[in-house]
Amino acid sequence: MGQVGFEAVSAMALYGRDAECDAIDRLLAGVQAGASASLVLTGEAGVGKSALLAHAVRAAAGRMRVLHAEGIRAEGDLPFAALTQLLGSVPLGSAELSAPQHEALRAALALGEAPAAGLDRLATGLGVMNLLSAVAGERPVLVVVDDAQWVDAASRDALVFAARRLQRDSVGFLFAYRDDDDRTRPPDLPRLPLSGLDVAAAARLLADRGIRMRRAEAERLVELVQGNPLAMTDLTAEDVRRLTRPDRGPEPPPIGSVLEGAYRERIDRLPPGTRRALLVAALLKEDDGQVLHAALARDGLALAALGPAEDARLVTLSSGTAEFRHPLIRSAVAQLARASDRRAAHRVIAAALAEEPGLTAREQRAWHLAAASYGPAEDIAAALEECAQRAVGISGYASAAAAYERAAQLSVQRDKQATRLLGAASAAFHAGQTARAATLLDRIRTFPPGQEDVRCEAEALRGRLQSRRGDPLSAYTGLMAEAHRLREQRPDLALMLSANATSAAVFAGRGGDALASARQAAELGGTIGGPYALYSRCMLGGVLALLGEPGGERLLDEAFALLPLDDLPPRILPLMGDIAFAYVLFERFEEAQRIHRLLARAATRRAAAGLMIWPVGEQALVDYRLGRWQAAYAGALEAERLALDCGLDNETANNRQLLGWITASRGRAAECRRYVDQVLEQAASSGARVFDLLACCVLGHLEMGLGHAEQAAEVLERAREMAAAFRFGNLTHYQWAPELAEAYARRGRGSDAQPIVDLLAAAGERSGKPLVLALSQRCRGLLSDDFEEHFRLALELHERAERPFETARTQLCFGERLRRRRKRSQAREQLQAAWRTFSTLEADCWTERARAELEATGVKVSPRAVTGADLLTPQEVQVALQVAAGASNREAAERLFISVKTVEYHLSHVYRKLGIASRAGLGVALAHD
Template identity: 35%
Template sequence: MPSPSPASPSGALHGRDAEQDALLRLLDAARDGSGGSAILRGARGTGKSALLDVAADRASGDGDRDGFVVLRVRGTEAEARLPYAGLHGLLRPIADRLPKLPASQAEELARALELGAATDGLVLPAAVLNLLTATGGPVLACVDDVQHLDAPSREALFFAARRLAGEPVVLLFGADDDVTVPGDIPVFELGALDAGAAGRVVDDLVPGLPEDVRASLLRTARGNPLALGELARSLGPDQISGAAAPPETLPRNGRLWRAYADRLARLPAGTADVLLLLAADPDLETATLAAAAGPECALTALEPAECAGVVVRVPGPAGDRYDFREPAMRAVVYAHASPARRRAAHRLLADVLGRDDQRLRRAWHRAAALDGPAGPLADELAAAATAAGSQGGHPPPFLAFERAAELTAHGDVRAARLAAAARRAWHAGLPGRARSLLTRLNSLTISDEVRGQAELIRGNLELRGGKTGSAGDDFMAVAESLADRDREQAVRVLIRAGEASYLAGDNTRYLDIARRAEAMRRPDDPAAVQLMFEYLAGTAATFCGRHRAAAAPLRRVLELAPLARTPSVLVWAGVASMLLGDDVRAVRLCNRAVETARARGALSTVPQVLDFMIQAEIWTGRHASITANAVEGLRLAQECGRPNSAGQHLGWLALTAAVEGDEETCAIRAAGAIELAGAHGLGATEALGNWALAHADLAAGRYADAAKRLRATTPRGQGTRGHLVMQVLSTPQFVEAAVRTGDREEARQALRVLDRWAGSTRSPDRLAVVTRCHALLAAPGDAEERYRAALELHRQGFSEFETARTQLLFGSALRRNRRPGAAREHLHSALETFERSGARRWAEQARAELRGAGEAVRTHRPGGVEKLTVQQYQIARIVADGATNREVAALLYLSPRTVEHHLRNIFAKLDIRSRVELVRLMS
């Protein structure tokens, strides 16, 4: 008979909040005498059984309430043709209640359960319904894999499910996503988990997993909870530590793999042959498929797979194509074909891929088919991969180089191709795969050139995912080994070493690196090498405070940059523009760097480019853009396994939360950034996280806390340690906090560094902020003139937010000088900007100053909502518009659990109990 569903621990079920809430509401209604039914439909492994387990667990009762009678059955293919086998498995535990039914119903249901026979009509379905209600208490009936239940049982249960209103019964079904279900029973479609929920599943199963391994599991599982669990449990010790590449396909002995294999085994042999062609080339167009298999044969053979939900038509710019509905099934199709069938499929595809833009794909299929001697095939594949650059599509260049290395007999050439594969894997955002490829080099005798390439890749891996100090050491060693053989590459590596020093906050080492580079210069250096020398010279001079000396080399970088179009050169030009005070140009150059990186398939470099772009945007006060760029940078950094970049973007998001006045979110994000900083030696990230916290302190009027935090994390004054760039960026906040606490001399000393830099640029935004700082330090008689000068500079700049900050300080000073009329003009402008940008705390300060200037100010938010933080207000508005917790989480880049936490606080602050009340209040 159909087997009962196995019990599973009812631990945290991530990403299914809405479904769990709905099931619990059904149970609560059944306790009150009016139950209902629902169908949970989704692909294999999406959590249908887990949700049924949750319902059964909650229905079992607790100390305060009596439990339900819980009935469970799972349909099985072996008994799908046995009439009433499903009812027998589900109702057998309560068959002793049959005498409570009318005699005709009891007799009919007994015949069905004992003999598998029943007459047509309503007697049997009515008997099933009446038996479920005859237990004397609430009942939960769970039917899993309903698609495998015998048809008579299924129809009788659907009949009962439609008639549960007013009955203390809940009837739940679990069904695969390709199953047709009645339209009059509520259906919950279970899709893939969102990234946040999938990540929490992995974190529960394998806490502390390296970020790149975690990201790889998420990519492979594609949001399927069962796939996540099976992949996590399949990890070996080397994979958990990150020393070996994580799995890229499902475990072959897992439930999901077996389920896919069973499903495929039922398809005709001709269909399996065409599916193998699709599995062998993920980019296969329908025209190419038809050419390989024959137009009528291909499309006719795919019909059974399409009807079974194995493949779907996917629209594309070059016309429709076929793809697997569940991507993990591709590996199952390929693995279950014999080697001979695979080679035949690759040979067919190689024969029909003849265009120039298909060169790499053709070489890949020829190599897979072993269509000739191994050496020439390897040479053809490596040449095609080199010509393809970093283009997307199949095969990825790193995989092509890896396969070429496997076919290569000569040790030096094999090693060079493995190194090329590792470099391409790194650029593709696959650090685990890169490390695995580098490990294979250890067993080979390699040349100095290949060893240098490998060490450079290891340095990059350490720079983005390890300790910045170790990365700096690796780069310095590589640069020294390259100095006599490849000066251009050596200087490029020195710039990487400088970046490691910058991230670590080691200004002394950065200056030493610049001096080493300067000693390598030659008058006849080509333009590309000159640019790198000028970049190091200009940034080092800036970090020494020699801004006038820095100007010439930085301008030279901008002159030479148009000669190159690589993301690195565009970023260097962007940094040069920022240091010269041209933030608009810096943002434009960084934007081009992002576009170039994407076009080249180097998505893993985008988070670093966005970090530099954000630094330019800080001065223009574009906080909405900063948030968007930091969210994208964080997402890509996590997907590509780059925790050091993730820490930076968490810090920027903490800063924008502080600007908005959302202290809770600021604290959470800053703590995450600071934790990553401590683990990876990121002085820049630690300083950024603390700057965000100090900004929140300043906005809330905790001036002593803000000054203390900034003083400790970015020490002030010449000759002290600390992160210089973050020190300069945070100087305006430190000056204001120090003045408020009476430390005016310390504020003056801190301002000198920013003053010299801003004075060397023509940036009105920087000059305006510096002039405002001088106004704060000026005697009362001189302050007004300086504030007016600052506002005039603001009018020439781009930062509305900093303009409003100056207006708030100026208005406050005017009010204290007993000029309330003049103060109100500036305070009103500041308040308007703060409200428009969502800077809640600063808006509160402006309102308080206006009240002090004799004007009553009312909030523009509905009654009581002014108690909410900015993020709570955003969540309240979105929820009031009808969004679910998951939809809110996706919009605001939060987890559904965090949204739920915020909603509880929102309800408490507003003294309401339901979403209905929230809608009424917000409207």
């Protein structure tokens, strides 16, 4: 909404809004002081959201640069329409954007073409973030978005991403959303809900309009319109008297009918030409004055035809265009018009847009032609398909889904209709509109056989959709059935389906099925060759590792050695995270980190926030296992945030289970249980049974750290049952076995522990992995009377395993047993080593246990001194690690998807907390982690 619009609604009353104005004023003050902040105003139509935005604009005038946009229902399917409104006056040269961000913004604002490989979904958000940060370097910025529920999804995602990420950049965000549309409102931004005015405020509003009322009448009116200030502003004195009569009956009409009735009467009283002109204006953007004039001229009208509408207080005529006094009036005009009249208005607008240059005008014309059409029209369908393809290229998936679907409806040929429906379903899936995608895929199934590529892609997408919606087992079944059907004639398509089926089976907890589909994919890969074939062999190696079966490591190494890492196809890059995870399963951390570095470079180069989830999240897992817990916690939090930004629910849960492990190891019980609850919630909603298993392992680990062996045994027994049912036999990733064996040993249940010890020993002999062998020896040491040899052998194996936390746990167990045998001197050696490691890792519950054991040997242990590094926030850790590794401030910002100012802000805090003067001392200061 433009400045004129805010002034038009400002008189709509800031009666009774002192608290809300104070909240906005505090936000503005903080932004002027250098902070960044956001606030989401919510409430029903007409409750005063626009008036509060007008207050903010007036308060910011002269002190801040105000950028504003308004969501328009008719433009909800045009990608980045709102962003174009918002940034139309901001030159891209205002910021030193990276090439991908500059390219993304140019494409989003229709200033250039999207790259052939497309854009990452959040690349535009990164560009918006850095552009706003740069503009705020000259003067603080206030971003104001009214009717945000109607803003196109691509613009909304970009703006919300920027609002989440900007921290110390002097940028404020105010969004206004209607209460009745929770689907589009960001749940994690601060919210200020608005209710109706109370009787005293309503009486003041009406009195200022010359309407005097008794207290009882005011109460009746407030009850009738629920204190809605727009309703009270738009009702005439006669309306008020009629509505507050005591004989009206007990049931008040809904507020919508009150407003609709007020507008309908005014619209119906207008001359026919004014009604036609008003409808054309309602279907156009308010700043499209030139198109409005041209469209009216084609209908034999001029702007003057809107004069009676201005007299009726529906619009304001200014600067050669018409602006609606409130967005609700625009909606009422369009909704109250007859369908034939709307089509006629769309036709004259489309004719006017034919004379306008540029890509945006061409896209708008296609949509208006579609709205005017009565039946199939291939030329219009082709134009909409072009709009959809561009929207996909700039990651405007919700807009692309709408364009593809409407193009399919207008298609004349069945094959083109099927292809366009698939495009719509794919775009809807990427936009998070899973129900819509499922409906579109069902329509494709009704088509006769043929078009194998379309049918195959549709079934692959259906499988991913079913996995996301909570039925990965059905996804597996459907994908494998289609793969078998295509195995002979299209092995390339069958390979893709089999690979997707493998992921579905893993999530569903069907290890045997995952192995079957992975083997089929690898067999098919042997007949077609290429990077996907090599990936399928790597995937099979990973599945074998997950199941604890032999042969996987050799298969993985052989296939990975042949992958062209310097020239990977873009579509295979995200799959590299699976290969890195397979190496983690084999405890091959250096190879995993090599892949993480490759992915991180690619994600930075392409400004691909979605691609960065895997190198950040999986590197956090590596850091956790290598004992770099400060970096692991910071990385897992960052990966969780990236997954939330991208709408990847399972990846969000995956990073939360890692956060659960870290917080469990540190004894932070409340935080750990919160993460576990979130993981279990995702498992229930998505059918991802693997998360149930992981959650039980985390809870068992937490209880062991807290010294609750009985409670640990109960939950770990459930983990053992699930692992057996799923055939997930990897005992170092699903680490229930050593935990349960120790829990049994501590409860004197040696006979229950012995089969688990034998299982660990067999797994260790089969894999030859030092960690598994070390854990089996630790457990034997817990059960055996002749325990020393077992523990010493375990510690020798630990030296080769690179798992300091597990080494310290073995030292703790060894020291406990030595102390109970009265070998105090030897016990102290083991316990002191364990205490030092636990203390360095900040594993507080384990540190306390080691301290208690040491004191029982007669040794007093001083608490570990708190260092500056302990006081760093997770994001300060992320920034410090990047800079310590040699990154410049700009490079660190690009890798962490934050602004340079935020990096500078965090660095200043890091230097102060660590007591150093510059980046030169970071490496040493962080060395303890």
